[in-house]
Structures are given as structure tokens and as C-alpha cells.
Amino acid sequence: MDIHVGQSFSFLVTMDQNASNDYYIVASARFVDASTRDKLTGVGILHYSNSISPASGPLPDGPNEGDTYFSMNQARSIRWNVSASAARPNPQGSFRYGQITVTDVYALLNRPPELINGQLRTTLNGISYIAPQTPLKLAQLFNVPGVYKLDFPNHMMKRPAKVDTSIINGTYKGFMEIIFQNNGSTIQSYHLDGYAFFVVGMDFGTWTENSRGTYNKWDGVARSTVQVFPGAWTAILVYLDNVGIWNLRAENLNTWYLGQEVYISVVNPEISNKTELPLPDNAIFCGALSSLQKEQSHKFRFSEASPFANSCRMISIPLLIAWFSIWL
Incomplete structure (x- = not known):
């Protein structure tokens, strides 16, 4: 199964194989050179509850790299699947693009x-x-x-x-x-x-x-x-x-x-907050509009610990005392 960049899939797997041993699940890169593919290969184990032996042997081969x-x-x-019902009276395929x-x-x-x-x-x-x-x-x-x-x-x-x-x-x-x-x-x-x-x-x-x-x-x-x-x-x-x-x-x-x-x-030719929300009050202006920049109420100070971190330390002290009290 090829899964390309930015895509995701859900799989329904029927567990009807010999349950006496485990199986490999392999994810590897395609359309790359062999050295890169070896570095980007991930291996998982499909384990049956009554399995008596681990997965063994070489990893299964993927599809032809150049195909x-x-x-x-x-x-x-x-x-x-346009025949499946959705959470509404009309089926999923009703949007006939x-x-x-x-x-x-x-x-x-x-x-x-x-x-x-x-x-x-x-x-x-x-x-x-x-x-x-x-x-x-x-x-x-x-x-x-x-x-x-x-x-x-x-x-x-x-x-x-x-x-x-x-x-x-x-x-x-x-x-x-x-x-x-x-x-x-x-x-x-x-x-x-x-x-x-x-x-x-x-x-x-x-x-x-x-x-x-x-x-x-x-x-x-x-x-x-x-x-x-x-x-x-x-x-x-x-x-x-x-x-x-x-x-x-x-x-x-x-x-x-x-x-x-x-x-x-x-652009909606009819200006409406229903199709696009107005500009937020804390918008950051730059470039040709930098003169419109407002003073921000919250600023991060990277050179010292934040006030939130200090308050967390003060809160942690009584919690630590309470923890000792319980065990004493």
C-alpha cells in the first residue's frame, strides 16, 4: 500500500492467519535510493494472543521500486463508498461534483x-x-x-x-x-x-x-x-x-x-462575518502596515524565567509539604 506525503489511511485487517506465530508489519520508503530506503524502514510486530513463536525470517519484499x-x-x-449512509438522510455521494x-x-x-x-x-x-x-x-x-x-x-x-x-x-x-x-x-x-x-x-x-x-x-x-x-x-x-x-x-x-x-x-463580494471573521484585536502588523502595530499585552521574556514558572514553583511547595504529611 503506497501512502504518499501528507496522506493517511485507516486499515481493516482480518485476523484469520495461523495464530501460532507472530508476523512482521513493515513500512518502508519508495522512490528513493537503496541506502536511504534501508535507513527509513520501520518494522512492527503483529502478535496473536496465543502465539508461541516470534516472527522470523527475512522481511517481506516491497513492490518493484521502479514500477x-x-x-x-x-x-x-x-x-x-458513495452507497454508505452518513449521519443525515442523504447518502455520502449526494454531492455530485x-x-x-x-x-x-x-x-x-x-x-x-x-x-x-x-x-x-x-x-x-x-x-x-x-x-x-x-x-x-x-x-x-x-x-x-x-x-x-x-x-x-x-x-x-x-x-x-x-x-x-x-x-x-x-x-x-x-x-x-x-x-x-x-x-x-x-x-x-x-x-x-x-x-x-x-x-x-x-x-x-x-x-x-x-x-x-x-x-x-x-x-x-x-x-x-x-x-x-x-x-x-x-x-x-x-x-x-x-x-x-x-x-x-x-x-x-x-x-x-x-x-x-x-x-x-x-473573496466574498458581500462583506459578512459569517464567511470570514474580522481581524482580531491582537493582530501583528508588519511591512507597510507596521505603523499600525499596537502594544501587545503579553510578551515572552526569553532571558529569564516567566512569571508563570515562578507561580508554578510557589504552588509546588505546599503540594510537596502535603505529600510529605501524608506519608509521615
């Missing part, structure tokens, strides 16, 4: 790291993200000009790669299709904050309009992180009903650090 087709076919076989009209399409292409202005950077659609000094949400709330641009391209542009603070302008309650095209040589995983999206398709090669004919429009799983195999694409559908500015990023730390991320802005 990415096996891993992709397994991922495509994981489906949502395959029948919703798509309002925005973004095909995000990642490439191997490249030099931009003399520095090694990673990109999505030829843009390497750089964080501004003023937080995006504060800049949006206070209409600070020049902090970011709502001009992120929906496909790869024929122009040199660049470093920029360009974000996606999402449509509130729109239905967005995002295609991740991985032209790199390693597997990538992408995470979207604030949402669970439907994984509707993946395949090797280059995504085209005809690829939509292979989409699973009925029982695809909903998750927040999805894998994209090298030389392949993965397509997701997401309903933008959560107001905010949400990060879409590569889960590989090196790739993320070098700029492979983008933000999606989702």
Missing part, C-alpha cells in the same frame, strides 16, 4: 530547479513565489498597493522564468479545476490549505483537453494533499466556498523553499 505504474493504478483504485460546471481552470507546470537572476529557484508556470514583507491578507484588507498581483497565469507562458508575488484570483463559490503537470524527474506532492478537493484523474504523459474523458466524476476521494508522478499529471476539482487567501504548495521542503508555491485568493 510507478503499480503505484498510480493503486491510487486510481481508491474510491469513495461531476455535474458541477467548472468556472476556472489552472494547469500548473513544474520543472526541475533552474537559475533565475543567478539563483537556483523552482517554479509553477514559470513563476517562483517570493513572500512580501507585508502579509497578503493584511495587504488585501487595507488595500495596500504593490504587495501582490492577481495575475497568476492559468497555463505555462512562453517567457523567461521570474521571481514574483503573483497569486490566483479565485471566484467565491466557483468550481476550480487544477491540473498538476510534473515535468521533473522525482515524484511531487501538493497540498492546498483550507480545502478538501476531489482527485478526479492522473496519468502519465502530458495533460490535454481530451484527458477529461478519463476523469472519475462520481466517487473520487476528497483530500488536501495529492501526489504527482514524474512525467505525469494529476487533476483535482475544488469548490471555493472558504473565504481567505490559501496556500497551494509543494510538500517537498527543498522545492517549497525555492519558490514552488502559489496562493489562491477567495
Whole structure:
């Protein structure tokens, strides 16, 4: 069973094997070199209550290391049980995402790291993200000009790669299709904050309009992180009903650090505290809005013990005396 970065699964195991001995449970890394895989192998023991002998012999072999087709076919076989009842009158499959009209399409292409202005950077659609000094949400709330641009391209542009603070302008309650095209040589995983999206398709090669004919429009799983195999694409559908500015990023730390991320802005045109809470009183202002910073009522002093620690010591003294009294 392949479990990719940022994913989790629950397993139902039927204990119907020979109960006279224990069994190995092995978790190991895939798509890495052999020396790394040996260091990242974890072994557990499945123990029957009436077992009389420990697990023995060599650890079981994993799947063929180079067989990415096996891993992709397994991922495509994981489906949502839409016939199961939920804690409401309608079944789980009543949200028929395959029948919703798509309002925005973004095909995000990642490439191997490249030099931009003399520095090694990673990109999505030829843009390497750089964080501004003023937080995006504060800049949006206070209409600070020049902090970011709502001009992120929906496909790869024929122009040199660049470093920029360009974000996606999402449509509130729109239905967005995002295609991740991985032209790199390693597997990538992408995470979207604030949402669970439907994984509707993946395949090797280059995504085209005809690829939509292979989409699973009925029982695809909903998750927040999805894998994209090298030389392949993965397509997701997401309903933008959560107001905010949400990060879409590569889960590989090196790739993320070098700029492979983008933000999606989702704004409710009708200002309402029901879809987005107001700015808290203790918000921290910086960058172009640093002059608005208020004095914080709570500050941490790292050079000395905190007042809380002192009070804890004073409380512990009578407790210690009481403990001695009980035993004396």
C-alpha cells in the first residue's frame, strides 16, 4: 500500500492467519535510493494472543521500486463508498461534483530547479513565489498597493522564468479545476490549505483537453494533499466556498523553499462575518502596515524565567509539604 506525503489511511485487517506465530508489519520508503530506503524502514510486530513463536525470517519484499505504474493504478483504485449512509438522510455521494460546471481552470507546470537572476529557484508556470514583507491578507484588507498581483497565469507562458508575488484570483463559490503537470524527474506532492478537493484523474504523459474523458466524476476521494508522478499529471476539482487567501504548495521542503508555491485568493463580494471573521484585536502588523502595530499585552521574556514558572514553583511547595504529611 503506497501512502504518499501528507496522506493517511485507516486499515481493516482480518485476523484469520495461523495464530501460532507472530508476523512482521513493515513500512518502508519508495522512490528513493537503496541506502536511504534501508535507513527509513520501520518494522512492527503483529502478535496473536496465543502465539508461541516470534516472527522470523527475512522481511517481506516491497513492490518493484521502479514500477510507478503499480503505484498510480493503486491510487486510481481508491474510491469513495458513495452507497454508505452518513449521519443525515442523504447518502455520502449526494454531492455530485461531476455535474458541477467548472468556472476556472489552472494547469500548473513544474520543472526541475533552474537559475533565475543567478539563483537556483523552482517554479509553477514559470513563476517562483517570493513572500512580501507585508502579509497578503493584511495587504488585501487595507488595500495596500504593490504587495501582490492577481495575475497568476492559468497555463505555462512562453517567457523567461521570474521571481514574483503573483497569486490566483479565485471566484467565491466557483468550481476550480487544477491540473498538476510534473515535468521533473522525482515524484511531487501538493497540498492546498483550507480545502478538501476531489482527485478526479492522473496519468502519465502530458495533460490535454481530451484527458477529461478519463476523469472519475462520481466517487473520487476528497483530500488536501495529492501526489504527482514524474512525467505525469494529476487533476483535482475544488469548490471555493472558504473565504481567505490559501496556500497551494509543494510538500517537498527543498522545492517549497525555492519558490514552488502559489496562493489562491477567495473573496466574498458581500462583506459578512459569517464567511470570514474580522481581524482580531491582537493582530501583528508588519511591512507597510507596521505603523499600525499596537502594544501587545503579553510578551515572552526569553532571558529569564516567566512569571508563570515562578507561580508554578510557589504552588509546588505546599503540594510537596502535603505529600510529605501524608506519608509521615
